[in-house]
Amino acid sequence: MKHQTLCKKLANQIEKNTKHLIGTKKASKTIKIGADGKPTKKIDLIAEKTAINYLSNKNIQLITEETGLHRFGKPQHTIILDPIDGTYNATNNIPLYSTSIAIADKKLKQIKYGYIKNLNNGDTYKSDGKTSKHNNQKITVSNTQNLKNASISYYGYNKKQRQQKERLNEKVHRIRTLGCISLEMCYVASGKLDAFIDTRGAGSTDIAAASIIIKGAGGKFQPIPQKFPTKHVKKQIKTIATNKTIHKEIQKTINQ
Amino acid sequence: MKHQTLCKKLANQIEKNTKHLIGTKKASKTIKIGADGKPTKKIDLIAEKTAINYLSNKNIQLITEETGLHRFGKPQHTIILDPIDGTYNATNNIPLYSTSIAIADKKLKQIKYGYIKNLNNGDTYKSDGKTSKHNNQKITVSNTQNLKNASISYYGYNKKQRQQKERLNEKVHRIRTLGCISLEMCYVASGKLDAFIDTRGAGSTDIAAASIIIKGAGGKFQPIPQKFPTKHVKKQIKTIATNKTIHKEIQKTINQ
Structure with a gap:
C-alpha cells in the first residue's frame, strides 16, 4: 500500500x-x-x-x-x-x-x-x-526575515525555559501557544507561523511527521541534541523549527 | 427583531x-x-x-x-x-x-x-x-478550585505584564495564547479553560459579548479599571474573567 x-x-x-x-x-x-x-x-x-x-x-x-x-x-x-x-x-x-x-x-x-x-x-x-x-x-515556509515581524509558537515551562521565552518575547511580534504541536509545526511549514520552539522537549511521536513536512516546505527542523528519530518514546527532544531565514537569530536569542 | x-x-x-x-x-x-x-x-x-x-x-x-x-x-x-x-x-x-x-x-x-x-x-x-x-x-464554568489544576489563557506584552504572567506560570497547570480573545472567553464560560487574563487591555468591542456570556455561565468578569462598556473604542480595558472560584487567587498573584 x-x-x-x-x-x-x-x-x-x-x-x-x-x-x-x-x-x-x-x-x-x-x-x-x-x-x-x-x-x-x-x-x-x-x-x-x-x-x-x-x-x-x-x-x-x-x-x-x-x-x-x-x-x-x-x-x-x-x-x-x-x-x-x-x-x-x-x-x-x-x-x-x-x-x-x-x-x-x-x-x-x-x-x-x-x-x-x-x-x-x-x-x-x-x-x-x-x-x-x-x-x-503545495506549501512553502514564510519569507519573514526579521524577528521583529515574526509570529512564533513557543513551549517552555521551567524557569530557564521561561527566561528564554522572555528574551524572544522582547524581539518577536507575536507569540502563540495553541496546544497542538504537530499542527503548530505544520503552520510553520505553510507560512502561517514563522517558527516553532519547544524547549521542554517532545517525543519522537509528536514531531516525526512534522519534521519532514517542514523540510519539504523549505524550512529548517533542528532536534536538540538527541538522536532523532528514536524508538524510545520517553526521550524528550527539544526542537526548533523555522522558516530557515530566522533560524540563527532564534538560536542565538535562546542561547544568550 | x-x-x-x-x-x-x-x-x-x-x-x-x-x-x-x-x-x-x-x-x-x-x-x-x-x-x-x-x-x-x-x-x-x-x-x-x-x-x-x-x-x-x-x-x-x-x-x-x-x-x-x-x-x-x-x-x-x-x-x-x-x-x-x-x-x-x-x-x-x-x-x-x-x-x-x-x-x-x-x-x-x-x-x-x-x-x-x-x-x-x-x-x-x-x-x-x-x-x-x-x-x-446550556453551559457553565469549570469547577476547578486550585490554580495548580488550572488551564488559563493569558495576554500581556510589556515587561511588567510578562512578570505577572511569570508569577502565574509558576502556579498554574497550563497556559495558552490562542489569538482569538472572544472565543477564549467563551472557553472560560463553557469550562474548557478556567480563566482568561488580558493585561494589555482590549477594546469594548472585543470583550462586550463575552462578558455577558461568562456571567450567564456562572463565571466572574472583571474589567479594570475603565468604564465598561464604553463607546470609546480606543480605550483599552484590562480584563480578568474566571470560573469565579479561582478569581481571587489569580488577582492576588497578578498584583503581588
Missing part, C-alpha cells in the same frame, strides 16, 4: 473511532501512565487501539505514544505515531487536535513520509521530503 | 462576505488605521462594511472596532461589534476567529445580550445574562 493511502486510512479510522469522545468529560479520564511517562487518557487509548488493530495484519513496526514499540509480521517500515496530538484540545473541543503519522525505514535512519490531519476540520498536511502539501496544495 | 435573530443574521452575513478571504494574503493587507488605533486589514473592513450595510435601515446605534460610532434611525439599542476577532488567525486560516456581537441599551448602561460565532466551524455561544449556551446547549 502506498504511504499516502496507508496514512489517510489510518487517520480516518482514528477520527471515526474517537469522534463520539470529542469535547466529553469521559474522554479525559486517565486510564494509565503511557510509554512516554505521561498520563494516558481514554481518548488516547481508544485512538491507539484503533491504530494497533488497523496495522496488526501488515508487515510493520509501530512506535506509538502510549504503548511504545510493536512489531507486526516482517517489518519493512516503521510507523511513528501520535494517534491524538493535542489531547487537552480534543477533550475540550478546542478545534486544534490531530493525528500525526511518520513513516521511516526499518532501522529508523530516516523519515520517508509525514502525514498530519486536523481531526476537527479535516485539514491535512503531508510530505515526502521533497514537496509538502496542505490539502493537496 | 429578536436579539438572537438579529445577531445570527448579522454574523451569517459577515461569514458569507469574508469567506473568500480566509487564509489569503490579500485579506491581511493594511487598508488604514482603525478607530481603535490599530491597523485595519482588508478582511476587517469588508466585515465591517457588511455590518454597516445590514444595520443601516434599522433603529440602532452601532459601535464597531474599525470605524467607531454610527447612528441609524432612532436608536433603541446599541450594538457593540467586533466583526472579525482573531484577524491574524483568519488571514492564516488557523481555525479560531469569530464575530462578536453585544446588544446594550441606548445609553450603554448595561449589556443585554451577547452572541459569538466561530466563523471557521460554526460554533456559537450566546447569553441573555441568565443562561449561556453553546450551540443551544
Whole structure:
C-alpha cells in the first residue's frame, strides 16, 4: 500500500473511532501512565487501539505514544505515531487536535513520509521530503526575515525555559501557544507561523511527521541534541523549527 | 427583531462576505488605521462594511472596532461589534476567529445580550445574562478550585505584564495564547479553560459579548479599571474573567 493511502486510512479510522469522545468529560479520564511517562487518557487509548488493530495484519513496526514499540509480521517500515496530538484540545473541543503519522525505514535512519490531519476540520498536511502539501496544495515556509515581524509558537515551562521565552518575547511580534504541536509545526511549514520552539522537549511521536513536512516546505527542523528519530518514546527532544531565514537569530536569542 | 435573530443574521452575513478571504494574503493587507488605533486589514473592513450595510435601515446605534460610532434611525439599542476577532488567525486560516456581537441599551448602561460565532466551524455561544449556551446547549464554568489544576489563557506584552504572567506560570497547570480573545472567553464560560487574563487591555468591542456570556455561565468578569462598556473604542480595558472560584487567587498573584 502506498504511504499516502496507508496514512489517510489510518487517520480516518482514528477520527471515526474517537469522534463520539470529542469535547466529553469521559474522554479525559486517565486510564494509565503511557510509554512516554505521561498520563494516558481514554481518548488516547481508544485512538491507539484503533491504530494497533488497523496495522496488526501488515508487515510493520509501530512506535506509538502510549504503548511504545510493536512489531507486526516482517517489518519493512516503521510507523511513528501520535494517534491524538493535542489531547487537552480534543477533550475540550478546542478545534486544534490531530493525528500525526511518520513513516521511516526499518532501522529508523530516516523519515520517508509525514502525514498530519486536523481531526476537527479535516485539514491535512503531508510530505515526502521533497514537496509538502496542505490539502493537496503545495506549501512553502514564510519569507519573514526579521524577528521583529515574526509570529512564533513557543513551549517552555521551567524557569530557564521561561527566561528564554522572555528574551524572544522582547524581539518577536507575536507569540502563540495553541496546544497542538504537530499542527503548530505544520503552520510553520505553510507560512502561517514563522517558527516553532519547544524547549521542554517532545517525543519522537509528536514531531516525526512534522519534521519532514517542514523540510519539504523549505524550512529548517533542528532536534536538540538527541538522536532523532528514536524508538524510545520517553526521550524528550527539544526542537526548533523555522522558516530557515530566522533560524540563527532564534538560536542565538535562546542561547544568550 | 429578536436579539438572537438579529445577531445570527448579522454574523451569517459577515461569514458569507469574508469567506473568500480566509487564509489569503490579500485579506491581511493594511487598508488604514482603525478607530481603535490599530491597523485595519482588508478582511476587517469588508466585515465591517457588511455590518454597516445590514444595520443601516434599522433603529440602532452601532459601535464597531474599525470605524467607531454610527447612528441609524432612532436608536433603541446599541450594538457593540467586533466583526472579525482573531484577524491574524483568519488571514492564516488557523481555525479560531469569530464575530462578536453585544446588544446594550441606548445609553450603554448595561449589556443585554451577547452572541459569538466561530466563523471557521460554526460554533456559537450566546447569553441573555441568565443562561449561556453553546450551540443551544446550556453551559457553565469549570469547577476547578486550585490554580495548580488550572488551564488559563493569558495576554500581556510589556515587561511588567510578562512578570505577572511569570508569577502565574509558576502556579498554574497550563497556559495558552490562542489569538482569538472572544472565543477564549467563551472557553472560560463553557469550562474548557478556567480563566482568561488580558493585561494589555482590549477594546469594548472585543470583550462586550463575552462578558455577558461568562456571567450567564456562572463565571466572574472583571474589567479594570475603565468604564465598561464604553463607546470609546480606543480605550483599552484590562480584563480578568474566571470560573469565579479561582478569581481571587489569580488577582492576588497578578498584583503581588
